[in-house]
Amino acid sequence: MTAPPPPPLPYQYGPAPGGPPPYRQAPRTNWWAIVSLVFGLIGGVVISLACGVVGLIKSKEYGRGRGMAIAGIVLSVVWMVGVGVAIVIFGVFGTSTGNVTATDVAEGDCLAEIPEGDRVLRVQTVDCAQPHAGEVFAVLMVPDGEFPGDAAIAAYSENCAPELESYAPSAVTDDSVQLYVLYPTEETWADGDRAVTCIATTDPPRAGSLRG
Secondary structure, eight states: OOOOOOOOOOOOOOOOTTOOOOOOOOOOOOHHHHHHHHHHHHTOHHHHHHHHHHHHHHHHHHSOOHHHHHHHHHHHHHHHHHHHHHHHHIIIIITTSEEEEGGGOOTTOEESSOOOSSOOOEEEEEOTTSOEEEEEEEEEEOOSSSOOOHHHHHHHHTTHHHHHHHHOGGGGGOTTEEEEEEOOOHHHHHTTOOEEEEEEEEEEEESSOTTO
């Protein structure tokens, strides 16, 4: 006679064979890199650069954000280069051509056309290599003080003729060259205008400076 089989053992809880799976921490959001990218897109160069550098360092710790940080830094550099180029272009060409205040023109500037009217506030300047109707050959400053009157200003404007002979001697004997003068009025004098601007006009317009 055989003995009955033993009763089954109660179910036991325990770790799965091989041990528990290793715990993995979810990657953290690299806000430094995100801020760098956003400000790089809108031109916030300082913030973008600073956050980009920090985001690049933190990308090793956070496990993400390296690409955004690099993009933010690159965009910042592009903005800086673009602004630098714009400043250089404006510095070279911004004050020499375009619609400028009449009192801002200087000797050697060329005018696209001769302004009309008794009161001239702005003039259109162009490169002297292009066809133009006038060329500034002198800017004389009237002595400061009370407004001397229109007659005194007109008399002072007669100093333009000798200046033309000094600026471009050949223009004095050129019948196509005439004189045009911009001078302060009582109203502009009160605003600080003291400039008598001597302009040599040519009809028809010509390309190239009178000085050759």
